[in-house]
Amino acid sequence: MLRLLCALLPLLRLGHGAELYSLELTNNGPITTGAQATVQARLRTKNENDTSNLYHFNWIYAPLILIEKSEQQLNSVINVTGEFPGTFPVSVWVTHKNCWLCRSVVRNITVLQITEFITGNLTIAQIEDSRVTTHGSGSSMDTVTRISFSLYDPSQYFKSASFVYNWDFGDGVYQITKEPFVCCNCSSMGNRTVHLKVVAEWEQTGSIIHEREIMQKTGDFTTALELLDAVKSINIVGSRETHVMENLNLSLHINGTPPLALCWLIKSECIPLEGDKCHLVEISGSCYNLSHTFRDAGQYCLSVRVENGVTVLQTYHGIKVRPAGIHPAFFVLLCTALVSVMLVLVLYMTFRSNTPQKDLVEVFSYSYFELG
Template sequence: MTSLELLLLLNTAVLSGMCLQYELVLSNDGPITTGAQGTVEARLVPKPGSKQEQLESQHYSFHWNVENPLAIVQSSEQELISSITVHSLAPKLYTVSAWVTRRGCSWCPQLAHGSTELLVTDFVVGTLSLKQPNSSTTFSRKGYELATKTPTQISFILYDPSDYFDTASFRYFWYFGDGERMVTNKSYTLHIYPTPGTYQLHVDVLANLNDSQQRTGIYGASLNLQDKIKNIEVKSLDDIHADHRKTFYIYVNGSPPLKICWLVSRSCVSVIDHSCDLMELPSSTVSNVSYTFRDLGPYTFNVKAENSVSSLQACYKITTWKSGIHPVWFIVPCVTLFTIILLFVLSIIMRKGSAQKDSIEVADFDFSPMSDKSVKEAWAPSRGTVHLCCISCGHRKHKSRSLSRREVHSLLKFSHTQIQAYSQGPGMCSSSPL
């Protein structure tokens, strides 16, 4: 073997060892619509652990291979990056490959190689986006998770990296999955789902091109609508014994599945972090937890409930007491004593009021036998003349005898001391001094 052949073998071995230090990474901006243009890029990068100084100090050539009828429109190349622009009128999943060699060495082995797949389709390419005001859009493997009774903005986002649809006119046919539908010329609309549940949303996109060609596309999504968490109610907060295990019942007004995190502390916690006890409720809104209070209160029961569309945190004050005599046995006697004293004071006040109402001023009457004298004096003739009308004197005398003792004692006292009798004609009494 000549020295030249030995040199070539040594050089080949060295270059083969060098090519193991690099890798070629390919990417593309597909999928693209038939007739539109797409871009494929190849980047030469060192493998982990290799020396990047050797990569930057040398020059390399990129080579491409594409499947028919995919055609290369243009290409560009830098020191470590090469890109090509392609297009096709036939829909297909195309394989695009590339490799790198040392520049100016046609017989040298490949330093790195790679491949990628580019999808060309007849349909309009885009994605659906759903957003609600004042809340971020969440996405899970099952679909979008949104809140009920909230305006939802549904948008179709066109993917057109080469601006192929710049002069096209669009029409959108919306099917919301709850029986309602709508047709618009704009790529977005608003809709409200009143009740929780799973809905299948889809939109039919129709694009009219300038050359009278049309492109269509159908895009859908599975929506999981849930009620927001409105409040959290915790029961069994009263009558809590220290050193006794207490069970709390948690009721959440919101749609499951739920995550409940609870924590007992001395005061209300503004943000409940990972230090709380976590529970997951896949299909229920009710749960119960148990806790043992070692010391006297006050305490705070912190609880946070969360579902896919909302979260809510609440704090509840708790007061504990030692086992033995319950504080109520001190409160009841005090309340009873106070009630008795109050009733006693009210009874005294009512008695005084009734006594004042029954008191009536009575005149000073003298009912003794000596009072006859005063009566006689009262009926004594006075100096003046008193006219008495009588039917007859005899009748007057007869009736005077029949007067009872009570009628004789008149209550009226006259200041005159003499009473005169008058006589006028037959049948009348005579008037003469007594």
């Protein structure tokens, strides 16, 4: 009976394992050959009544070489190394410590990438006014651009190595440095590909004849560099005064390389625009027409932010909104009409005043001659 119970117990645990347990498995690859990788397993249980925390982690990592293993309650960590490049699966399954005949409650697998080359990445940053701004692949012309190499070495495998960096900027310019970065001031627009070859050398004792030998590893890296013209100015053309319920048209002229991300907002005061809390539009040219109608009178400010992936520029435009009333053009027209009417009236009165005098002279002259 006891043997039958032990035989059935693994089946029961296996059927509910997927519901009661989850296993997270991660590694810090890719790594270079000879370096150490860390693989970590985290067990999570959904059974609130399980307070034993007595589990055992069973690893399969061959043909990798185990350097160290640690286990603590719901976590287990192993450090492994590999002498050959490739993609290696590492798996683990978890069992109860107090039931060595039981099947696993949960299992998982991860893939560790090992390469014979140096691992790392290239980053591009732009230096303006002693400030460093990191970008993706874009940089502005006539501005110092710094390209940096970041070594990925979690196990400090290259801690005693010396490095040489061979830079190729894609325009016929080459440079060799001992620092993992280089600065350039490019003056021509366009796209280019920057190539970097990293060479690492160090000494170590041989495993067979125990003599000092020179070890060397290399790595090749590339990154795309897009040279753009920075956003240099934003010119807002249009009136600074308008009336309530009157359509105000403004024209924004931008000096910068498109495509441009334009963000505008009209508030009672000028505010710096951050994030996407504004009207965001994408424009492919250098001009944008803005139309807005105000419902209330007062003093307003148009805040405008423009960026093109390299630089960000912001400007402001004050607007005074007057209450609805007679438009100045209509007022001028009305005054002109009034003056014209008065002028016609004066001429008419002058003409009328001269006409009776003429008739009186003619009548007097006619009567005089008849009496004579």
